[in-house]
């Protein structure tokens with residue numbers, strides 16, 4: 001199985017502090033990679049690098065057989081990135097937020113697909129409320145509905161379980177498992193203990209660039 005996304009000799013320094021050094025990492029079809037480490041160890045920074053959003057690093061990124069920089073558009077069209085912040089627009093309703101995401105992604109989409117995505121994350125009945133009026137967990141669910149909207153193989157998720165209740169955590173874990181079982185790839189950071197379902201590759205970031213790949 002050839003890896004879809006590969007990082008070789010990846011190093012990153014921020015504010016004079018080495019976050020990680022000479023990191024090798026690969027994520028391919030059917031794999032879930034979890035980046036672990038204490039607060040400030042560089043997990044978000046690594047996810048931003050690996051999703052093409054931050055380029056102040058040393059090392060090489062490859063997508064398939066090509067340097068990522070050469071196939072950036074193709075890479076981005078295969079990716080869903082959900083950041084630490086939900087990235088949703090407070091004044092828009094849940095449905096409008098999803099329409100906005102689809103427009104940004106160049107998808108026409110349909111209201112039926114958006115309603116289906118909201119149903120999958122347990123938000124039926126809340127679709128027409130401005131998201132400012134939703135709870136923190138419901139707002140996170142609006143963001144997570146993006147995973148249902150556009151089928152893309154690579155999911156990069158920064159703390160996706162934040163503010164989600166027990167039932168939502170179980171549903172999201174199942175969703176991640178199904179995506180991987182269907183040949184997708186998931187790269188995530190979470191402080192939440194994942195229920196063991198299939199194999200999880202772990203990347204441990206330490207303080208001062210002391211990194212371990214398990």
Ligand SMILES: Nc1ncnc2c1ncn2[C@@H]1O[C@H](COP(=O)(O)OP(=O)(O)OP(=O)(O)O)[C@@H](O)[C@H]1O
Nearest residue numbers: 014015017019037038039040041042043044045046
């Ligand atoms: N925008 C920024 N400008 C400058 N330095 C930053 C910036 N964002 C993060 N850093 C630095 O990079 C370090 C790593 O931050 P990062 O957000 O990647 O850590 P993290 O492991 O995701 O932490 P957490 O578990 O708290 O979310 C921080 O300690 C900080 O010093």
